[in-house]
Amino acid sequence: MKVEDVKNVTVIGFGVMGTGIAQVFAQAGYNVVARDVSEDYLKRGLEIIKNGPFGLYKAVEKGRLKKEEADAALARIKITTSLDEAAKDADVVVEAIFENLDLKKQLFKDLDEKCPEHTVLASNTSTLSITALGGATKRPDRVVGMHFFNPVPVMKLVEVIKGIASSDETVQLIKDLSVKLGKTPVVVKDVPGFIANRLALPYLAEAMRAYEQGIASAEDIDTAMKLGYNMPMGPLELLDLIGLDTTLDVLESIYRETNDPKYAPPVILKQMVRAGWTGRKSGRGFYDYTKK
Numbered sequence: 001m002k003v004e005d006v007k008n009v010t011v012i013g014f015g016v017m018g019t020g021i022a023q024v025f026a027q028a029g030y031n032v033v034a035r036d037v038s039e040d041y042l043k044r045g046l047e048i049i050k051n052g053p054f055g056l057y058k059a060v061e062k063g064r065l066k067k068e069e070a071d072a073a074l075a076r077i078k079i080t081t082s083l084d085e086a087a088k089d090a091d092v093v094v095e096a097i098f099e100n101l102d103l104k105k106q107l108f109k110d111l112d113e114k115c116p117e118h119t120v121l122a123s124n125t126s127t128l129s130i131t132a133l134g135g136a137t138k139r140p141d142r143v144v145g146m147h148f149f150n151p152v153p154v155m156k157l158v159e160v161i162k163g164i165a166s167s168d169e170t171v172q173l174i175k176d177l178s179v180k181l182g183k184t185p186v187v188v189k190d191v192p193g194f195i196a197n198r199l200a201l202p203y204l205a206e207a208m209r210a211y212e213q214g215i216a217s218a219e220d221i222d223t224a225m226k227l228g229y230n231m232p233m234g235p236l237e238l239l240d241l242i243g244l245d246t247t248l249d250v251l252e253s254i255y256r257e258t259n260d261p262k263y264a265p266p267v268i269l270k271q272m273v274r275a276g277w278t279g280r281k282s283g284r285g286f287y288d289y290t291k292k
């Protein structure tokens with residue numbers, strides 16, 4: 001399949017990443033079907049796409065998008081809880097469910113059975129093995145990583161992950177599709193954390209350890225990195241944006257694979273997740289968003 005043949009894109013998992021991914025595909029003119037496990041999650045997701053901080057009507061307010069373009073993009077997004085419905089006409093599926101290998105493998109197996117023969121199955125996983133996801137299907141040549149960055153409507157990078165059995169044609173298709181979305185693809189081997197997380201996570205984990213040890217306040221840690229290193233966001237603000245539960249899953253997954261203590265999840269992270277403080281999405285993380 002060539003990029004010109006792609007018309008229908010399915011996004012599975014309509015959370016922080018899935019909503020952004022659905023939005024950028026719809027803005028680029030693709031028909032999008034989004035699937036999550038409940039109507040409530042799907043409605044919440046549509047609200048994020050409409051009025052969230054990086055949503056369509058925020059872009060209209062800022063003069064970056066015309067109202068008619070926002071309306072048209074929104075009209076291209078359909079929502080469903082049915083996997084059959086989501087799978088049946090998909091040219092490309094982008095999976096963005098929880099960072100859990102068993103869940104993703106089951107989903108890829110189901111998608112393989114329900115999608116047309118030509119469908120390419122892409123995962124937005126941050127760390128998990130694309131090769132393992134391919135191995136759960138009978139089409140490992142058409143399984144690939146398409147790793148977006150948060151917030152998806154803003155961040156330009158897409159890591160394209162080539163599993164051991166991913167074909168060159170599939171990798172090229174996802175590179176071309178990324179360009180159609182206005183993104184810049186980089187091709188990376190299927191190793192834990194790929195390249196961007198491999199480099200960023202030891203930094204983020206160290207920031208959490210510094211906070212845990214009382215070396216500086218959250219605000220001062222973030223200010224140090226913003227003003228000292230020109231980072232657009234401090235590490236703790238960034239962690240709240242990414243989601244602390246997702247960060248814990250990602251660190252555990254890389255640590256399990258590599259046994260490298262750089263990736264060992266800090267105790268503070270585990271405790272905050274246990275308390276339900278998952279960052280912006282729950283209203284509380286390193287900062288309290290209920291007061292802002």
Ligand SMILES: NC(=O)c1ccc[n+]([C@@H]2O[C@H](COP(=O)([O-])OP(=O)(O)OC[C@H]3O[C@@H](n4cnc5c(N)ncnc54)[C@H](O)[C@@H]3O)[C@@H](O)[C@H]2O)c1
Nearest residue numbers: 013014015016017018036037096097098099125126150242
């Ligand atoms: N948050 C980030 O900054 C970030 C960045 C890059 C990649 N990722 C990756 O993207 C994926 C999703 O992360 P997120 O932050 O959007 O998580 P999230 O918790 O915000 O959203 C996940 C969504 O998937 C849904 N879901 C779970 N199982 C499902 C299933 N079987 N079918 C349909 N929907 C299902 C959940 O209901 C939830 O709405 C993970 O693999 C994560 O590692 C996250």
